[in-house]
Amino acid sequence: MNFPLPEFITVSAANPWTYVIFGLIGFGFGFALEMSGFGNSKKLAAQFYFTDLTVLKVMFTAIVTAMVLTFGAVGLGILNFSQVWVNPTYLSSGIVGGLIMGVGFIVGGFCPTTSLASASTGKIDGMYFVAGGLVGAFLFGETEKYFDHWYTNSGYFGRVTLDQVFNLPIGVVVLLVVLMALFMFWGAEQLERIFGKKDLTKEPKLRVAGAGILLVFALAVIFIGQPNLEQKYAKLTFTRTETIPQLEGQEPIVNTYTYTADEMLSNRLVFVTPAEAFKAKYNQSMNPVYLDVRSEADYNLYHIEGAVNVSAERIEEVVPVLLSEPPTNTVFIVMSNDETAAVDTWKTLVASTVPNVYILEGGVNNWIAFFGPDDEPLQPNPNPGPDQLAYLFDAALGDRYESCDPNPTEYENLEFEARIKLQLKRDKSGGGCG
């Protein structure tokens, strides 16, 4: 079995069971919250006066339990993490929104879901919170237009997880979070003893055993490890749509195809011609980054103007940087002398979930063949080896040849079949919790 189950990723009227599954998940969610005391605003607010830290205990027990199970399942290959919704990071709106939420929490005594558990069990304050929430959501919808640009762009880092931020294996991060949670539980109990006058000797001994089991699970996650790049690569899928225009007045037919990564390569769908790579620079809808993965020596001999040199062996080191490249319309165009090293780099990058990665068709050699015929100093190399420069250079002039930065007016009209399909951020503005 391969989780998550594709038929359950979204609700659809075609499959009514999806409503049942999500309804049951919600049922369990509400049940667990009410059962833990989250229908009672006094119990929730007590968290912030150190007398009863149930909120922290329940929340962090839930997080660490779900976390060890999730990453255990990912490590065992049951769950495909690239199909799991990871809240994209919008640092600015997240910080401001989080600070606002904290105020709402202590003033109102609930958070949105706990207010549901409260209102449904007859608590009038819970009902008022839900009503206020409807107004708050309405106000946001009406005022978002005044800061739409900031809201959608500021501090956008996309799908970033803590292991990428700290550059640690996921298992180690899981263990650290578990250790932090256990320390917080200990601290919370001490606070309850001091501020809440609680007798800790009456606490069940079983909780110590539970902590032990949790630690064993976290260590198991490290031991199992996470899928390596090859395993992730094998599971990748890409979708491409094809629109067939129909006679006037009829809806065009849109076909959607799903390809594996290897099919994308064999169908040449990720190879962009030198013309497209060049035109991308003057296309306002995208921000191309030319990644030159050749040796530094070759790069010094000749490279496209603006290309960044990262040798293919060191590409994994820059993945975190590429992932956090802020503008969402960034397109990475990878090139080597022909295609061999570029294809390997492409595989590494897509397996690491870097979006919008393409390969320069025929590599730098093809670029020179296309733009360089008038470049006098460039002489063909009679027998280049595989993935070697097919031209001879007298001096390492880098990007100071004319063909490194072709004249946009001279090449204004270039014809090519566009391969670049911008994959924009998976913006579920109403998704996640919202």
Added chain:
Amino acid sequence: MMTTAPATRKSLFNRPERPYVHPYFGGMILGIILFLAILLTGNGLGSSGGTTRLVTFVEDQIAPAHVDRTPYLLKLAGGDKNPLDDWIIPVFFGALLGGFTSGTIFGRTKLETTRGPNVSDRTRWLMAFLGGMIFLYGARMARGCTSGQALTGGTTLAAGSWVIMLCIFASAYAVAYFVRKFWN
């Protein structure tokens, strides 16, 4: 400290009121449900998105042209898009039903107001209304609330969700002192 409801109000079906489960046990159950949600559907838990979609649905009935002109609402209900066509809607109503069921089984479903000892019911209602308004505004700003960001994003180790979680706790603790009269 547990609130004791006024003795005059009886719980629904007259069931005896039972204590809450131990927080670690409740958290573990919640964690397992969250894990099952991630495993089966790839989505976590959430609710504030449901509130937004319900409001947007009503707006779309009253003023569809206005919805189509407002960028945020356009994404939810533009054209003939139905804002209720989302997984969060069954989760939202499931949570209502789940809370009700647990409260009823354990004898906690009764009409009452949970509040600090020194405020009137009316004050508490006003605060709850204001709090709800502020919270949901912030939740939409942060693209998720304590469930969708803190719980779900915390579990999937989403960097931004951890920042949001810290911000929620930090600002609640910072403001707690100023509203202490309402709770203690």
